[in-house]
Amino acid sequence: MKLYDTQSGNTKRVRIFIAEKGIEIPRVQMELGADTRSREFQQLNTLGELPVLELDDGRMITESLAICRYLEAVYPDRPLMGTNPFEQGHIEMWSQRIYMQLFMTHGNFVRHSMDLFAAVMEQVPEFAAAQRRAIPDKWVWLDDEMSDGRAYIAGDTFTMADVQAMTVLMIADGLNMPIPGQCVHVNRWADAMRDRPSFHA
Numbered sequence: 001m002k003l004y005d006t007q008s009g010n011t012k013r014v015r016i017f018i019a020e021k022g023i024e025i026p027r028v029q030m031e032l033g034a035d036t037r038s039r040e041f042q043q044l045n046t047l048g049e050l051p052v053l054e055l056d057d058g059r060m061i062t063e064s065l066a067i068c069r070y071l072e073a074v075y076p077d078r079p080l081m082g083t084n085p086f087e088q089g090h091i092e093m094w095s096q097r098i099y100m101q102l103f104m105t106h107g108n109f110v111r112h113s114m115d116l117f118a119a120v121m122e123q124v125p126e127f128a129a130a131q132r133r134a135i136p137d138k139w140v141w142l143d144d145e146m147s148d149g150r151a152y153i154a155g156d157t158f159t160m161a162d163v164q165a166m167t168v169l170m171i172a173d174g175l176n177m178p179i180p181g182q183c184v185h186v187n188r189w190a191d192a193m194r195d196r197p198s199f200h201a
């Protein structure tokens with residue numbers, strides 16, 4: 001198995017997942033833009049996106065969440081996606097909530113404002129600005145949810161929902177867009193996540 005990888009939010013999701021699983025997968029480091037937009041790379045993924053997991057028999061899995069699901073099935077130890085139907089649904093619910101409410105908002109801001117993406121999509125600066133303005137309220141929503149005292153996004157244990165939220169935290173930290181100070185529960189969670197070795201994967 002090998003993982004085609006780069007520095008980005010979607011690839012970070014897989015790197016954190018792998019680190020939390022305690023497994024090792026060889027990586028091929030690619031450059032976002034220069035490599036991903038080449039004709040050669042598009043034979044690996046017609047969408048020209050990373051990450052891509054290549055299996056030993058040459059089959060490919062793209063989409064970061066699909067790669068995590070595959071790895072969860074192949075390496076069931078240290079489960080991150082639940083071990084019974086309720087846990088699986090509950091963790092998926094939180095994972096999706098974090099992805100839709102926070103990752104997409106940050107991601108839309110980045111994709112609609114950074115020069116790197118101008119060549120592959122139509123950027124709408126007004127949309128970037130609106131997404132940027134929406135972010136603080138998204139953190140406040142999560143903070144209200146976490147005011148019940150839970151240690152992790154989906155409850156008392158670390159799960160895929162935390163992996164999702166850690167990718168957002170990495171983007172927010174990288175853009176110097178801090179979580180609002182009033183969000184004491186989320187900031188407590190964020191400090192704990194920054195201390196995990198996987199955050200630096």
Ligand SMILES: N[C@@H](CCC(=O)N[C@@H](CS)C(=O)NCC(=O)O)C(=O)O
Pocket residue numbers: 008009010011032033036037048049050051062063064065117120
């Ligand atoms: N839904 C995909 C999104 C993958 C994606 O958008 N990857 C970006 C990096 S975050 C990419 O490779 N972009 C290629 C480019 O901009 O040339 C996933 O979760 O894997």
